[in-house]
Amino acid sequence: YRNMGLFTYIVFSCIMLFSLFIKDEKSKFILMYLFLAVADIVAIFMLLQEKNIPLLNNSFGMLRSCVFIHFNHLGYYLNLASICASGLFIYAHKKSRCLQTFSFLSLLLLFYTLLINNTMGGILSCFITSVVILWFYYIRNQKLGVQQFLPIIVIAILIALSFSGHLPSSSGEDMSDNLMGLYT
Numbered sequence: 001y002r003n004m005g006l007f008t009y010i011v012f013s014c015i016m017l018f019s020l021f022i023k024d025e026k027s028k029f030i031l032m033y034l035f036l037a038v039a040d041i042v043a044i045f046m047l048l049q050e051k052n053i054p055l056l057n058n059s060f061g062m063l064r065s066c067v068f069i070h071f072n073h074l075g076y077y078l079n080l081a082s083i084c085a086s087g088l089f090i091y092a093h094k095k096s097r098c099l100q101t102f103s104f105l106s107l108l109l110l111f112y113t114l115l116i117n118n119t120m121g122g123i124l125s126c127f128i129t130s131v132v133i134l135w136f137y138y139i140r141n142q143k144l145g146v147q148q149f150l151p152i153i154v155i156a157i158l159i160a161l162s163f164s165g166h167l168p169s170s171s172g173e174d175m176s177d178n179l180m181g182l183y184t
Contacts, residue, residue, distance in 0.1 A: 075119025
């Protein structure tokens, strides 16, 4: 953590501020789809790391962390990417069938990886934010189709699978353990 320093935070801030200067909607969508593609690659590496491949485990700092210092950091990255995939699927459904399929498959991969990563805050945040995105979509368009509910349905099904113990993680915990810990 000490290696990051003030300069790193300045770089992070500049990246976020520069994104505000993008006015072209097409460029914004390209940037979001690029973000998803990179997150998909990172998710695949984390899932491979979960399989105890020695080369990957020796290359990365800890299990379920991939290119990040801590597994929790990867969890919040996967959370943001899952939210992006959910939002793109809900809002950009009329743009292209190919991009719609890509965002849906990305959501499946990223949220599944988030559950395996076992970051409870990211899991809850993704579910709640997807509901809020759907609500904003309704306010803007005054209509909803079954298709707009798919991200929430997929997320709920994956959470239920984790809760029932069908999505094992190297952490040895699932959603039922997380909710019990939250309760106690």
